Amino acid sequence: MLTSPSASSPSIANLAAIVDYQPAHHAQVVELILHIQNVESKVGVALDDQPDLRDIERHYIADGGGFWVALDRQHRVVGTLGLQIKTAQIAVMKKFFVAAAWRGAGKGCASQLFAALIAHARLRGVATVVLDTPSVATRSHRFYIRQGFTQIAAAELPVQYDYPDRDSLLFRLDLA
Numbered sequence: 001m002l003t004s005p006s007a008s009s010p011s012i013a014n015l016a017a018i019v020d021y022q023p024a025h026h027a028q029v030v031e032l033i034l035h036i037q038n039v040e041s042k043v044g045v046a047l048d049d050q051p052d053l054r055d056i057e058r059h060y061i062a063d064g065g066g067f068w069v070a071l072d073r074q075h076r077v078v079g080t081l082g083l084q085i086k087t088a089q090i091a092v093m094k095k096f097f098v099a100a101a102w103r104g105a106g107k108g109c110a111s112q113l114f115a116a117l118i119a120h121a122r123l124r125g126v127a128t129v130v131l132d133t134p135s136v137a138t139r140s141h142r143f144y145i146r147q148g149f150t151q152i153a154a155a156e157l158p159v160q161y162d163y164p165d166r167d168s169l170l171f172r173l174d175l176a
Contacts, residue, residue: 014073015102018112021056021067021080028077029056029069036097043134045164052082052094060084065091066120070102070109078102081113083120086159089127093117094163096131096140103139110143122175129173132163141169149173 021029030053037045052059060067060082070079079098085091102109121129131149133140141151149171157170 015078015108015112016071016073016075018068018070018079018116021061021069023057025069025077026056029053029080032077032099033080033095033097036099040100041134041136043136049164052084056082060094064124066117067095068113068116070098070113072102079109079113081117083117083126083129084161085124085126086161088125090159091121091124091126091129092159092161093129093131114147118175127175128158129175130157130159131171132168133171135167135169141171144171144173147173 030047033050033053034045034047037043047053056067063085065083065085067082068080069077072078079102080095081093081097082095083091083093096110096113098107098109098113117129129149130152131144133144145151150173152170152172154170156172158172
């Protein structure tokens, strides 16, 4: 089950931890991401179209990036976020997903995942983080803008990388 609401709404107090991805998290990570992509957002992205999900260690961690999961008190994955290092100073933020019950102000899940990514990016000397997101993900767009991202055109990407074009918007954050 992706989310199991308790008697009260999930809150930061109910979030157990933001932890580094471990292979034991894989099935829950894939389940959460595919559910949000295809059931909630209806973007129609198959697992086979996302080789990074099949081998998270190789696509995120091996090159100095990272992949984090948010765990609830029952140690269920309720959020994910990945960072791919593309050059010494440029990284791509990917796979930022939070279970519906854990979204919104006061929940702390998204902001804690994002803080883990930014701390890691700074330690690695990353100066710029870019991301792509479906145009229908307007709630996500507002989060990115609150965090300091600015929307950019594809021609303004400081590094090229593959992403499934879902009428995507692109964003950039300079960490300086």
